[in-house]
Amino acid sequence: MERPLSPFMFPSWYRFAVTSVLSILHRVTGIALAVGSIMLVWWLVSVAAGGGTFAATHAFLASPVGRVLLFGWSIAFYYHLLNGVRHLAWDAGYGLELRSAYRGGYAVIAATVVLAALTAPFVFLT
């Protein structure tokens, strides 16, 4: 039999659960933030270069596409930061019981939604 390899275990081999979805989201947001680090460094380069480079970068970030990207990266940042703290707690041996794993997961989702809602006006109304 062909063994199933890791990206294709869902949904036919494993059932989705909140904990596993959050675990995948940690990776997805981590990859998104790694891609975002290119934009971040490009922004630093553009501030240092000044002139047309900065103007073009600023215009892109202020455009609708740029704002949606920035908002997406903010959500990814909040989620990865909060869930990362959850992971650090596990590494230290805390919260490994099923109940606390679920409770922490729901807390991370709630806090991410609240922080994203608070950030939206800054991204879209300024």
Next chain:
Amino acid sequence: MAKPSTLADSTALRDATVRRRVTQLGSARDGLRDWRLQRVTAIALIPLSLYFAISVLRLAISDRTTAAVWLGSPAPALLVILFVVAGITHALIGIGSVFLDYVHTRSRLLAAGLLVRAAAIVLAGAGVLSVLKLFLSR
């Protein structure tokens, strides 16, 4: 706080004997160094990333001069450099472990690893150089 179980007590962060048992003649090789570096950079990134995010939110509507003055002043310059280096190191380990899980060919894994490491070094270099330029020319 519930009484920690024996299992929870023996994580590599809590118990040094776990680390001693797996290193040297144990089964751990390069992975443990990456594992620890990922956690150390994660802890450093909690304050650094929050500092950067809050600063950038305040700078969002600013012109180039305001951003340049901010990035050129000593404390922000240092903290942004540390943020860039810690963040890219953390991202490099993370992307590396994603490859390790999903790239099932040894040669492709090696090539992807080298490519991402090169990209990370260029990015970190460009970021640090930009902040240094603004700091030195203020």
